Amino acid sequence: MSRKLRLEGKKAAVTGASSGIGRASAINLAKAGCDVALIARDIDRLNETAAEIRKLGRQAVVITADITDGEAVRAAVETAVRELGCIDIFHCNAGIYLRCPAKDLRMDQIRKLMEVDFFGCLNCVYAVLPHMLQRGKGHIVTTCSMDGKKGVPPDAAYVAAKFAMNGFFQVMRQELRGTGVNISIIYPSRMDTPQIRHVDCPGITPKGDPDMVGRAVVRAVVRNKGEMMVPWFSCKLLVLAEAISYRLSEWLIRVNHLAGTENEEEAINEAK
């Protein structure tokens, strides 16, 4: 059965749908037949995603919410359920990135990272999970990161948040077995989105098109995949290397310059 048929008429919600991977996920879910609630803070950019989805003939509901605000997230889920009728698929995707060596990090920066990337994601889970459990069906997808499998410098705070997310969702997936609610964890490598526009990546791991991740989200739901690495080969290689030895994986990161470099022009623009 085609993906389109499998997801035709399903109702999805995506956080961080105003940009990058979230936008790609929302559009790919719509291409597969879903109506989609789009959640983020920037209403103009959410409306741009909504316009793309409506062109595909699907319903798009724009909802502004900050995922660090539990009340706002609960209200966003209520609005999505009211407008769409239910939520079959929820993609917890919104997040921020911080590139800074651990020795230079401040505690407030680390707390903010955890607040958005980890606790913000959990705000979404606890807002939508009762709805799915009550219906006895649903699928929660989360955008983790390769950084949630293997820490790459200089991303200590971001890596900590993504490791936390990875652990939480791995356990939740096992606990929810038999409830009808499924969990998929997506581990993208570096993708060409505004989040890392100030990072130049080595030729061996060039930035990928966020659309790859959007397509992976659809595949993960249709095939009920517990986890998906995007792209598969380079991510799996690093995980396999670490399974053999820490030293080997850290050597691979070092010799291939996987940390990437700061693109000064973009960093200056960002600081303005």
Ligand SMILES: NC(=O)c1ccc[n+]([C@@H]2O[C@H](COP(=O)([O-])OP(=O)(O)OC[C@H]3O[C@@H](n4cnc5c(N)ncnc54)[C@H](OP(=O)(O)O)[C@@H]3O)[C@@H](O)[C@H]2O)c1
């Ligand atoms: N790009 C990569 O290489 C890469 C690799 C692995 C994993 N990821 C993960 O993929 C996810 C999406 O990142 P991206 O690369 O697509 O970045 P992006 O283009 O910067 O998009 C981030 C999205 O998150 C939303 N967001 C940020 N803070 C929010 C908040 N407090 N409340 C609500 N929405 C918030 C933003 O929307 P508003 O600003 O409109 O609120 C935006 O839509 C993140 O979880 C990121 O960690 C990215």
